[in-house]
Amino acid sequence: MENTLKPLRDGECVLDVLSPRSTPRPTVAGGVEDVYGEDRATEDQLVTPWTFSVASGYSLLRDPQYNKGLAFTEKERDAHYLRGLLPPTVSSQQLQEKKIMHNIRQYEVPLQKYTAMMDLQERNERLFYKLLIDNVEELLPIVYTPVVGEACQKYGSIFKRPQGLYISLKEKGKILEVLKNWPERSIQVIVVTDGERILGLGDLGCQGMGIPVGKLALYTALGGVRPSACLPVTIDVGTNNEKLLNDEFYIGLRQKRATGKEYYDLLHEFMSAVKQNYGEKVLVQFEDFANHNAFELLAKYGTTHLVFNDDIQGTAAVVLAGVVAALKLIGGTLPDHKFLFLGAGEAGTGIAELIALEISKQTKAPIEESRKQIWLVDSKGLIVSSRANSLQHFKKPWAHEHEPVGTLIEAVKVIKPTVLIGSSGVGKTFTKEVVEAMTANNKKYTSIMPGLQIPLILALSNPTSQSECTAEEAYTWSEGRAIFASGSPFDPVEYNGKIYYSGQSNNAYIFPGFGLGLVMSGAIRVHDDMLLAASEALANQVTEESYKKGMTYPPFTDIRKISANIAANVAAKAYELGLATHLPRPENLVKYAESCMYTPLYRNYR
Numbered sequence: 168m169e170n171t172l173k174p175l176r177d178g179e180c181v182l183d184v185l186s187p188r189s190t191p192r193p194t195v196a197g198g199v200e201d202v203y204g205e206d207r208a209t210e211d212q213l214v215t216p217w218t219f220s221v222a223s224g225y226s227l228l229r230d231p232q233y234n235k236g237l238a239f240t241e242k243e244r245d246a247h248y249l250r251g252l253l254p255p256t257v258s259s260q261q262l263q264e265k266k267i268m269h270n271i272r273q274y275e276v277p278l279q280k281y282t283a284m285m286d287l288q289e290r291n292e293r294l295f296y297k298l299l300i301d302n303v304e305e306l307l308p309i310v311y312t313p314v315v316g317e318a319c320q321k322y323g324s325i326f327k328r329p330q331g332l333y334i335s336l337k338e339k340g341k342i343l344e345v346l347k348n349w350p351e352r353s354i355q356v357i358v359v360t361d362g363e364r365i366l367g368l369g370d371l372g373c374q375g376m377g378i379p380v381g382k383l384a385l386y387t388a389l390g391g392v393r394p395s396a397c398l399p400v401t402i403d404v405g406t407n408n409e410k411l412l413n414d415e416f417y418i419g420l421r422q423k424r425a426t427g428k429e430y431y432d433l434l435h436e437f438m439s440a441v442k443q444n445y446g447e448k449v450l451v452q453f454e455d456f457a458n459h460n461a462f463e464l465l466a467k468y469g470t471t472h473l474v475f476n477d478d479i480q481g482t483a484a485v486v487l488a489g490v491v492a493a494l495k496l497i498g499g500t501l502p503d504h505k506f507l508f509l510g511a512g513e514a515g516t517g518i519a520e521l522i523a524l525e526i527s528k529q530t531k532a533p534i535e536e537s538r539k540q541i542w543l544v545d546s547k548g549l550i551v552s553s554r555a556n557s558l559q560h561f562k563k564p565w566a567h568e569h570e571p572v573g574t575l576i577e578a579v580k581v582i583k584p585t586v587l588i589g590s591s592g593v594g595k596t597f598t599k600e601v602v603e604a605m606t607a608n609n610k611k612y613t614s615i616m617p618g619l620q621i622p623l624i625l626a627l628s629n630p631t632s633q634s635e636c637t638a639e640e641a642y643t644w645s646e647g648r649a650i651f652a653s654g655s656p657f658d659p660v661e662y663n664g665k666i667y668y669s670g671q672s673n674n675a676y677i678f679p680g681f682g683l684g685l686v687m688s689g690a691i692r693v694h695d696d697m698l699l700a701a702s703e704a705l706a707n708q709v710t711e712e713s714y715k716k717g718m719t720y721p722p723f724t725d726i727r728k729i730s731a732n733i734a735a736n737v738a739a740k741a742y743e744l745g746l747a748t749h750l751p752r753p754e755n756l757v758k759y760a761e762s763c764m765y766t767p768l769y770r771n772y773r
């Protein structure tokens with residue numbers, strides 16, 4: 168029998184274990200003798216967790232990377248010791264997909280659909296990705312926002328098997344060894360969280376793991392990065408969430424969050440180990456860190472590592488793309504518009520800065536000038552110069568000269584923005600009064616040019632429960648005038664006999680293609696111009712059909728093509744900036760991106 172052993176790590180040796188296939192001896196009870204004596208061991212006796220790894224027979228069926236279930240052909244069943252381990256039927260991948268989609272659709276509770284998808288990922292990776300790619304609009308809300316939010320809240324209860332690396336304070340001093348415990352060696356993309364700001368749900372500690380797992384599933388399904396090159400990581404420094412600390416099923420460290428030096432030392436050890444283990448070209452995506460750490464980590468590691476903060480930078484690129492695309496519907500040029508944000512954290516200030524950068528590029532005015540048409544409201548009201556001394560550093564550039572304004576509704580009335588962006592993480596904050604005031608402010612434009620649809624309202628906060636308003640509220644309260652998009656998806660809405668479609672303004676449009684562009688060009692650093700390149704590529708993919716529906720984003724059904732275009736534009740910028748190391752530059756970068764993309768079709772086994 169030919170057993171194909173998985174590659175060993177450097178310095179490892181094969182233990183000459185007894186294969187269960189070698190001379191099994193019948194026992195009195197009619198079973199097979201327990202050659203290791205494990206079944207007879209008591210809890211107090213030490214035993215060795217013997218294991219062997221072969222890509223054939225029973226273990227092949229339990230290896231999600233290679234398992235094909237009923238799709239193993241007759242020939243493969245013979246060649247790989249599968250006879251009798253499967254029922255006689257041979258299915259196609261299409262039939263398997265049809266069956267599982269049918270089963271998933273039977274579940275009424277979204278979390279059941281989520282666990283069904285995670286179980287599939289654990290069982291048959293290629294089938295999981297085939298489902299996700301072919302049914303992206305239906306399954307994205309399950310493996311990603313909003314359902315992944317609920318999954319994180321209940322992660323301890325639904326936890327079955329680890330899907331990523333858990334690096335806690337207990338691993339301090341050993342992080343390089345911990346990385347080596349992960350079975351895959353050639354990692355290209357790491358998504359890491361410390362669980363402190365999971366979507367708009369706050370501190371979920373170690374249970375934030377659902378986010379890197381979900382984001383990386385999208386890296387593969389939407390961006391074509393192969394699954395074995397993706398590594399989800401959760402850094403566990405404790406949690407300040409009392410509910411979790413008192414939950415008997417909580418899976419993380421039961422302590423308050425470490426801060427200051429202890430926190431930064433652990434993060435530094437992690438970042439150093441990552442570079443040492445995977446090299447300079449591994450992409451580290453920071454995800455859902457609280458803003459008191461996120462900006463600092465990005466600034467610190469942006470000059471030494473290939474890092475990217477999705478919440479600050481990915482969100483900025485997706486929103487800029489949506490606004491630029493929306494100009495066809497709302498009229499004017501980007502510099503003509505006035506922006507008001509509710510929420511001045513990672514997403515809010517990140518978006519504001521990229522919009523200001525793009526305005527500066529277009530007007531050739533200094534960025535300080537461009538910032539003046541962008542206003543932000545935080546939990547204490549409008550950010551104005553009289554507050555400058557008490558503001559966090561990332562808010563300071565937005566402290567414009569103005570009287571203090573305490574509430575959003577007052578700010579809408581005095582600033583009179585054409586674009587309103589919600590990035591506060593607090594649901595229901597775009598009230599009827601706010602949407603009506605936005606609409607009234609912009610009535611004069613729409614009456615002069617009836618073709619225009621103003622205002623543009625983006626309710627970015629996730630999951631759906633935290634959305635600043637619903638699509639129905641936006642359309643109804645604006646009497647059908649608003650262009651609306653949201654971070655989590657909403658179904659089409661009927662208002663006054665017309666169907667209104669809203670887009671999903673979510674960084675999921677950007678990070679998979681952005682990451683692919685970095686990986687395929689061998690980029691060593693991220694540059695703001697690459698974000699502008701990604702944003703431009705996305706805006707250019709919005710079709711006439713989408714515009715006709717009032718949407719400022721292309722459909723997710725086209726996402727692989729969109730990601731290839733984003734990747735190509737990002738890679739082109741990396742080459743132009745001299746930050747690409749994969750030389751020579753491929754001539755046709757879109758074709759090259761497509762050729763790099765993982766496809767989930769089954770492969771034939773010899």
Ligand SMILES: NC(=O)C1=CN([C@@H]2O[C@H](COP(=O)(O)OP(=O)(O)OC[C@H]3O[C@@H](n4cnc5c(N)ncnc54)[C@H](OP(=O)(O)O)[C@@H]3O)[C@@H](O)[C@H]2O)C=CC1
Pocket residue numbers: 364365366367368457458477478479482485509510511512513514515544545546547589590591592593627628629630633653654655672673674675
């Ligand atoms: N659609 C998408 O692709 C993305 C969506 N998001 C979503 O955006 C939200 C915010 O994320 P992020 O920016 O990282 O979070 P941060 O915690 O960094 O920022 C939140 C901001 O909202 C402000 N805020 C909180 N409550 C209120 C309130 N009641 N009124 C006014 N302002 C308030 C905070 O004010 P203060 O500073 O005074 O505390 C802070 O400025 C989350 O729900 C997240 O899911 C994030 C990234 C991408």
Ligand SMILES: CC(=O)C(=O)O
Pocket residue numbers: 312365366367455477478628629654673674675
């Ligand atoms: C989408 C995303 O990254 C967030 O809500 O945090």
Ligand SMILES: [Mg+2]
Pocket residue numbers: 366454455477478
């Ligand atoms: Mg995020």
